[in-house]
Amino acid sequence: MMSNEEAEKLEASDEIINPVISMIMSRMRAPLIILIVVYAISMMGLVLIPGVDEQGNPWHMSIFHAFYYVSFTATTIGFGEIPYTLNDAQRLWVICTIYMTVIAWLYAIGNILGLVQDPVFKKARKENSFIHKVSKIHEPFYLVCGLGETGYEVVKALTNEHYRAVVIENDPESLLENNIYDLREHVPCLIADASVPKYLQMAGISKKNCHGVIGATASDVTNLKIALSSKLLHPEGKVVCRSDLLAFEQNMRSFNTDYVVNPYHTFADIFSMLLHSPSLHLIFDWLTGAPDSQITDEPLKINYGRWILCSYGRFGRALYQKFLEHDVEVTILDADEEAFKNFKQNNIDQVEDIISASGIDEKSLNKAGIDSAVGIIAGGSDDSNNLSTIMTARQMNPDIFVVARQNLRDNSELFDKVGADVVMQPREITARMIRLLFLNPMLCEFLKMANKKEEEWSNVVISRLSAVIGDSKPHVWTIKISPKETPAVFKAIAFGRDVTLNSIMMDPLSRSNKLECIALMFKRYDDHQIMPDEDIRLADGDQIVFCGMREAMNSMNWTLNVLTSLNYIMNIKDEPDSYLLKLLMRKKYKGSERRNILR
Numbered sequence: 001m002m003s004n005e006e007a008e009k010l011e012a013s014d015e016i017i018n019p020v021i022s023m024i025m026s027r028m029r030a031p032l033i034i035l036i037v038v039y040a041i042s043m044m045g046l047v048l049i050p051g052v053d054e055q056g057n058p059w060h061m062s063i064f065h066a067f068y069y070v071s072f073t074a075t076t077i078g079f080g081e082i083p084y085t086l087n088d089a090q091r092l093w094v095i096c097t098i099y100m101t102v103i104a105w106l107y108a109i110g111n112i113l114g115l116v117q118d119p120v121f122k123k124a125r126k127e128n129s130f131i132h133k134v135s136k137i138h139e140p141f142y143l144v145c146g147l148g149e150t151g152y153e154v155v156k157a158l159t160n161e162h163y164r165a166v167v168i169e170n171d172p173e174s175l176l177e178n179n180i181y182d183l184r185e186h187v188p189c190l191i192a193d194a195s196v197p198k199y200l201q202m203a204g205i206s207k208k209n210c211h212g213v214i215g216a217t218a219s220d221v222t223n224l225k226i227a228l229s230s231k232l233l234h235p236e237g238k239v240v241c242r243s244d245l246l247a248f249e250q251n252m253r254s255f256n257t258d259y260v261v262n263p264y265h266t267f268a269d270i271f272s273m274l275l276h277s278p279s280l281h282l283i284f285d286w287l288t289g290a291p292d293s294q295i296t297d298e299p300l301k302i303n304y305g306r307w308i309l310c311s312y313g314r315f316g317r318a319l320y321q322k323f324l325e326h327d328v329e330v331t332i333l334d335a336d337e338e339a340f341k342n343f344k345q346n347n348i349d350q351v352e353d354i355i356s357a358s359g360i361d362e363k364s365l366n367k368a369g370i371d372s373a374v375g376i377i378a379g380g381s382d383d384s385n386n387l388s389t390i391m392t393a394r395q396m397n398p399d400i401f402v403v404a405r406q407n408l409r410d411n412s413e414l415f416d417k418v419g420a421d422v423v424m425q426p427r428e429i430t431a432r433m434i435r436l437l438f439l440n441p442m443l444c445e446f447l448k449m450a451n452k453k454e455e456e457w458s459n460v461v462i463s464r465l466s467a468v469i470g471d472s473k474p475h476v477w478t479i480k481i482s483p484k485e486t487p488a489v490f491k492a493i494a495f496g497r498d499v500t501l502n503s504i505m506m507d508p509l510s511r512s513n514k515l516e517c518i519a520l521m522f523k524r525y526d527d528h529q530i531m532p533d534e535d536i537r538l539a540d541g542d543q544i545v546f547c548g549m550r551e552a553m554n555s556m557n558w559t560l561n562v563l564t565s566l567n568y569i570m571n572i573k574d575e576p577d578s579y580l581l582k583l584l585m586r587k588k589y590k591g592s593e594r595r596n597i598l599r
Contacts, residue, residue, distance in 0.1 A: 280453070
């Protein structure tokens, strides 16, 4: 009976052995033994059979010469008879040696080819290569589980900001559809099931520099397992998961998953923003869109009135609640008896809001009063039905505002042609929120506070943003005043200087010019200020969210990290680099006020 200690030692020794080497030794054991035996017999025969030297004296081949002779005869190269001409007995034995070694090598090579083509060996070799690549990552990285549409957009956003990412994807075809080899950073990828803890360990989830795990697969079951495993294997890391179903979302939140992104509820919040303040919706679109997305110049115009909501599924229920919150009249079309019954049971006071009809034909749209409606939402799970609804609605009411749900990315061209005002793609919405949560979490707080502002305030912000970015896509970044992230500013504050927000927003090449950026939010402890005054004095621990051109961020980094650049902007003399000159200068200003003079 094996003790617990012996079992642990055995398990540890198994983990140390490389699986690739283990498979090679297992499969090549017999061929290697055969080769060794054949070589030993061949060499023994050459050593024992006597020969004759040039003087006619008997001689025996040495072990070295025998090994040399067998080696070149086994490969059928042939370098002649050495060191002396062989006699007939030796030549007969060499003939036997040639056939024995050739057969042994054919058997060994056949086993090698079979091993190389073995799917299990290929998988083990790829896993071994993946583990080696992950071990080479010493900077912070994020583990992305799932490389579908959502996962790819997240990885692309991370690598664009020069963050490292590691991917686990179960479907090899996703690697072909989403080419990760063209990204700005090398992304190690493992073909495996991300819900299996072993593969999460391979991907480095337990490493200290793993800053977060993103569950972006299309399966709520898989994402739940990923969230649970991540919290157990690496509790300090941030975990963000996608969930389409409320039950799984609640389960994930029960064990403190940091963020759970539900695309339907998220879009409902975005749509609520559109109903409340089209200008704020435009700001949201500018600040959270993908780097390569197109931006619109004007807010969407929506007339107040009655809406038609086609389909009362997960998407429809989330939107219906927002209509009720904004006191907007809505008519629901759904031909599914279960959905129809469910609505009447849960909405006793609004039973007249739903009609049992599909919404894809003129008859059902007429029942819903398409002529007097200001907007229609094609929110079904079938893209063909949604396209049909939109085309029919456009024919019956050309001025109607159209919101479309697009389920498959392959149908993007069709939705572009149909002319919907707003297209909701669940995977794009999820990717947008995950990018926001990982790259600029403070931007979420800004948007929440901005959502409480009036439309006039949003229009002012749009004007300020437009003045800075023009027609370009804005870039958003966050800085924190600290010795590590902003050493120049931290040192200046420690010297007693008044470093203001305006100071770090000046051009380090020309201090009379301002960088093309604006401050969106200023945070000090629990105090948040949106669109802060630029004369705020900075302190250790302050966080600021900026929006502007990427070039402005690069220029600002010089001011934040290089003290001479900050001194130039603040019109302060640089302290000499020489230690002797520093002593002389400090002696000169000894006893006087040094603030804003030196250092």
